[in-house]
Amino acid sequence: MVEEKEKIKKHAQGIRRRVLEHVVRNNGGYLSQACSAAEILSALYVRVMRLGPSQGNLDPPDFSGVPGSGKGERVSGGSYNGPIQPDLDRFFLSPAHYALVLYTALIEFGRMGEQGLDRFNQDGSTVEMIGAEHSPGFELMGGCLAQTLSQAGGIALARKIRGETGRNWVFLSDGEFQEGQTWEAIQTLSHYALDNVGVYVDVNGQQCDGTTRSVMNIEPLASRIEAFGGRAITVDGHDIDALVEAGSAIGQGKPLFVLCYTDPCRGFPLLEKRTPKLHYLRFTSQEEKDEYKSLLIGTEEL
Amino acid sequence: MEILSKVHAKNLVAWADKHPEVVVLSADLTGSTEIDLFRDRYPERFFSFGVAEQNMISFAGGLAREGYVPFIHTFSVFIYRQALSQIVNSVAYSNLPVKFFGFLPGITTPGGATHQAIEDLAVMRAIPNMTVLEPGDATEVETILDSVIDDPGPVYVRMLRGEIPRLFSADDPFVLGKPRVLSEGDDVTIVTSGICTEEAMRVTSVLKERGLSVEHLHVSTHKPFDGQELLPSLEKARYGIITMENHSIIGGLGSEISEVVAESGVSAKVSRLGLKDTFAHGGGRSYLSRFYEIDALALVGAVEKVIGKTLEITEADLQGARIEAVHSLAKEEAL
Numbered sequence: 001m002v003e004e005k006e007k008i009k010k011h012a013q014g015i016r017r018r019v020l021e022h023v024v025r026n027n028g029g030y031l032s033q034a035c036s037a038a039e040i041l042s043a044l045y046v047r048v049m050r051l052g053p054s055q056g057n058l059d060p061p062d063f064s065g066v067p068g069s070g071k072g073e074r075v076s077g078g079s080y081n082g083p084i085q086p087d088l089d090r091f092f093l094s095p096a097h098y099a100l101v102l103y104t105a106l107i108e109f110g111r112m113g114e115q116g117l118d119r120f121n122q123d124g125s126t127v128e129m130i131g132a133e134h135s136p137g138f139e140l141m142g143g144c145l146a147q148t149l150s151q152a153g154g155i156a157l158a159r160k161i162r163g164e165t166g167r168n169w170v171f172l173s174d175g176e177f178q179e180g181q182t183w184e185a186i187q188t189l190s191h192y193a194l195d196n197v198g199v200y201v202d203v204n205g206q207q208c209d210g211t212t213r214s215v216m217n218i219e220p221l222a223s224r225i226e227a228f229g230g231r232a233i234t235v236d237g238h239d240i241d242a243l244v245e246a247g248s249a250i251g252q253g254k255p256l257f258v259l260c261y262t263d264p265c266r267g268f269p270l271l272e273k274r275t276p277k278l279h280y281l282r283f284t285s286q287e288e289k290d291e292y293k294s295l296l297i298g299t300e301e302l
Numbered sequence: 303m304e305i306l307s308k309v310h311a312k313n314l315v316a317w318a319d320k321h322p323e324v325v326v327l328s329a330d331l332t333g334s335t336e337i338d339l340f341r342d343r344y345p346e347r348f349f350s351f352g353v354a355e356q357n358m359i360s361f362a363g364g365l366a367r368e369g370y371v372p373f374i375h376t377f378s379v380f381i382y383r384q385a386l387s388q389i390v391n392s393v394a395y396s397n398l399p400v401k402f403f404g405f406l407p408g409i410t411t412p413g414g415a416t417h418q419a420i421e422d423l424a425v426m427r428a429i430p431n432m433t434v435l436e437p438g439d440a441t442e443v444e445t446i447l448d449s450v451i452d453d454p455g456p457v458y459v460r461m462l463r464g465e466i467p468r469l470f471s472a473d474d475p476f477v478l479g480k481p482r483v484l485s486e487g488d489d490v491t492i493v494t495s496g497i498c499t500e501e502a503m504r505v506t507s508v509l510k511e512r513g514l515s516v517e518h519l520h521v522s523t524h525k526p527f528d529g530q531e532l533l534p535s536l537e538k539a540r541y542g543i544i545t546m547e548n549h550s551i552i553g554g555l556g557s558e559i560s561e562v563v564a565e566s567g568v569s570a571k572v573s574r575l576g577l578k579d580t581f582a583h584g585g586g587r588s589y590l591s592r593f594y595e596i597d598a599l600a601l602v603g604a605v606e607k608v609i610g611k612t613l614e615i616t617e618a619d620l621q622g623a624r625i626e627a628v629h630s631l632a633k634e635e636a637l
Binding site: 066068074133140141143147150153156157180184188191192 | 362365367368431
């Protein structure tokens with residue numbers, strides 16, 4: 001476990017470094033999401049989830065048409081999370097603007113080639129800025145928020161009917177608890193006792209307009225979820241032992257929610273200057289860009 | 303004319319026996335959408351979602367990805383108004399086989415503006431990958447499900463419930479994309495859909511007695527909408543084309559016909575009968591269809607305008623074409 005913990009830590013740092021590199025190169029991007037979610041994604045991929053090897057190409061495919069357009073098969077980015085099998089887990093990332101963070105995670109875990117990131121937000125590419133179903137690591141359309149949990153619930157219900165042992169993991173952002181559909185989903189997961197669903201929530205307290213507390217308060221989150229029939233476990237979202245331990249509570253009669261309280265500036269305290277507007281980082285001057293660039297020096301060894 | 307009751311309820315139970323992949327999803331309107339018999343016969347394939355349509359439709363997307371074919375049942379307005387983003391993002395984009403059965407089209411309910419689906423065809427037709435169907439009688443309600451399940455993607459069915467007339471022979475089933483020619487003639491072409499077809503059939507019989515040559519088409523596939531099938535009927539109308547629908551004149555049958563006429567270069571005026579860009583209100587079907595001018599008398603008026611002369615057709619003439627005993631049995635549906 002000690003070795004595994006080091007591995008999770010190393011990959012979390014790798015996610016942060018790769019996202020920072022990309023943000024510097026592209027003059028902006030979703031950096032704070034990497035700061036907050038790095039340990040969560042790393043713990044999920046290294047330890048919590050039972051996934052098979054990636055079925056996706058190291059080089060992500062070019063855009064070949066949308067489903068139903070008559071131009072080829074539906075392309076699922078879920079193939080990067082391994083084969084679909086009754087005994088294997090599935091992973092669904094809901095806040096699709098975390099795409100950059102997910103892509104870097106896939107690179108860290110050898111599921112996508114480094115060159116895949118060169119296709120990020122390029123014309124004709126599936127490596128889109130807001131991940132779609134054909135984007136590496138994505139299996140669903142989550143971009144409008146709050147629909148992934150319900151869609152994953154439908155998948156979990158089908159798998160439960162068939163008696164499959166694989167679990168269904170969902171990554172949610174805390175802002176999605178402002179959407180009514182999230183609560184509809186929790187009441188339904190609870191009603192049908194879908195304990196094959198495990199949800200990790202990045203409670204970074206941040207959203208587009210500022211802090212969640214100021215935009216629309218969602219707290220107390222744990223007791224609200226419990227009141228809707230879910231099981232809520234609160235952890236420090238950068239505490240690897242706690243993240244791993246919480247996942248083992250899945251399958252005990254109720255849908256599991258691991259509330260990961262995170263620091264949206266973790267790893268790069270420089271970001272704190274931007275508080276409370278951390279949602280999307282766009283450099284305002286060359287000087288600022290250089291400041292972020294200087295953070296990259298020496299991070300290779302992390 | 304034969305009037306049947308709970309046509310969908312009985313048909314679905316018999317039909318579903320050979321379709322184990324079909325599951326039925328309900329949003330607390332199980333009796334009102336005629337899935338109570340299905341629930342009782344196949345309890346393990348029936349899922350209650352409560353009054354929460356957005357979540358239900360996203361769940362359906364998940365079930366469809368796993369090989370099930372969810373049949374969503376609720377009132378139309380609670381599908382396309384309440385959960386449009388879920389229809390688009392959780393179902394239609396991915397071309398998933400989720401089938402939406404929307405009830406209470408237009409003025410068929412006294413439930414008022416909150417319950418009357420008056421722009422559902424306009425909205426659903428505009429969504430890529432969506433097939434849009436509207437049965438017009440008991441035969442079509444009984445025979446539409448094979449086309450629904452054969453479609454690999456999402457389908458919206460503008461459904462009828464309660465007491466429904468049999469306008470078309472039971473051995474003349476619904477065929478996807480195929481309009482029905484109910485009368486042939488070359489003075490005026492009348493195109494109708496849904497409950498308006500029965501109304502128009504009464505009018506055409508009187509018009510013929512007055513020597514008018516009338517082409518009457520019934521449309522039950524709104525999308526894909528094949529203009530080629532209709533073109534001969536549209537081209538031959540000497541005076542003009544009239545559409546009548548239980549829907550807004552924007553985005554439904556009248557728009558479909560106008561698009562075909564414009565794109566094909568047919569030179570004809572199109573008169574659209576329907577809700578004239580207005581919401582309706584709660585009331586009985588015959589009162590509402592008279593008030594909003596989508597009944598037999600309104601159709602007569604439109605024909606007179608198109609041909610440029612009065613036909614001296616009275617309400618009594620039209621009532622004479624009705625089979626009163628049939629209609630006295632058909633009560634206004636309660637919620």
